[in-house]
Amino acid sequence: MSKCESCIVREFNSLKALTSEELRRVSACKTGKTFRKGQIIFEEGETLNGVYCVKDGVCKLTKLSENGKDQVVKLVVKGGLLGKRSLITEQKTNLSAVALNDMEMCFIPKSEIMNDLKKNPEFTMTVLKRMAEDLKDSDESIVNMAQKSVRRRMAETLMYVHDEFGTDDEGYLTIVMSREDYASIVGTATESAIRILSQLKKEGVISTTGKRIKIEDYNSLKWME
């Protein structure tokens, strides 16, 4: 397994604020884990005893609603850190994490990272900044959910997936998700999500091949009401 010191992934997250000495220690105690598409990384209510650093692949963070439906709260790709919040509050995790495709991750035990958190103010500050950003994003999501139409939310989701995670060489969105996943990001019934994507296809805004989606007219999405 590669060493943290020479791993570029850490540049994308808070671990970049660790000293090379600290990195060596983290590297020594981390364990590599792989997850297959659809596999559960952890579930709401579990006690996490460390954080996951995503080296490759994508996962969704979901929360179960009282109506029995999952709501996707966030998508996490390479560089993302999972389990920060429960590490800090020392509470059980409030979200579930499920792999959307095959994933490679590193697991860093709580004890090690907590030590760094207590002794390296720069690291703490970086984590704090990231958390503040997450909070801003969440606040934005609340407004979107409360004030925008399902169609508009779907448009924004497509743009988000496009901007954040990019496209393959054929122009299809890199992240491939089921319509059910889209529904649970947008916060709507699966049928409604399917219907809207079908409409967008008819309108020529997107095209699809199986589950794969290609954005044909980004501007239409942008101005969609």
Place this chain on the structure above:
Amino acid sequence: MSKCESCIVREFNSLKALTSEELRRVSACKTGKTFRKGQIIFEEGETLNGVYCVKDGVCKLTKLSENGKDQVVKLVVKGGLLGKRSLITEQKTNLSAVALNDMEMCFIPKSEIMNDLKKNPEFTMTVLKRMAEDLKDSDESIVNMAQKSVRRRMAETLMYVHDEFGTDDEGYLTIVMSREDYASIVGTATESAIRILSQLKKEGVISTTGKRIKIEDYNSLKWME
């Protein structure tokens, strides 16, 4: 103006992690500010050069949606700290703050508090923990907005206001808000909010005197679908 060292309000927020030496310094540079009901404390997009500590009164944190409507993201009472996020990220604030009744606050300049944030790890950790809690609350809000009916959200809002901010000696909710405010917490049209509250009144779940609301049957709210 009273001194921070002898102010009990700080026990409710992250400032409790400051040393008495730090508290003295904060106390020396803070300024008292009062706001009248309806007054704007700060607006989305403003640059804040410090944080507000709420000594008395209540305010709402709102975000303007593209459709022109405000969405209430959070209510803040005695002990709350406003402006943490933009202090940490050094960005303009993403929310507006408006007083719901007359308020008394202390304003602590950025320079002072940033100093503490950098030098007192316990303080940083406390801020981090609070931010993690806020994030958890926000994630919960996203799910609520996405998956629950307007009626259910109204019920939860009433219970939240009851549990978090209490009732007066007659049993009315301490925080008095307009129906428009309720609508913008629940994320619905003002008429819909009014309609639902009227229904709840007819059903005997709540009673009202002017804008004041009294919860008559908490259990009905709890089990409301």
Place this chain on the structure above:
DNA sequence: TAAAAAATATGATATTTATCATGTATTTTT
């Protein structure tokens, strides 16, 4: 590769919520 399972598609309909209109009550101002 055939069969089974899962995911997607779409019509019909019901339900929820928003919007518009208009009237009444309450609060604020003069």
Place this chain on the structure above:
DNA sequence: AAAAATACATGATAAATATCATATTTTTTA
């Protein structure tokens, strides 16, 4: 206290979205 402004209330209707039913397509499994 009267006038004006604001907030609340409610009916009628339109629009958005969910639900149920049932094909069809795609993917997975045997």
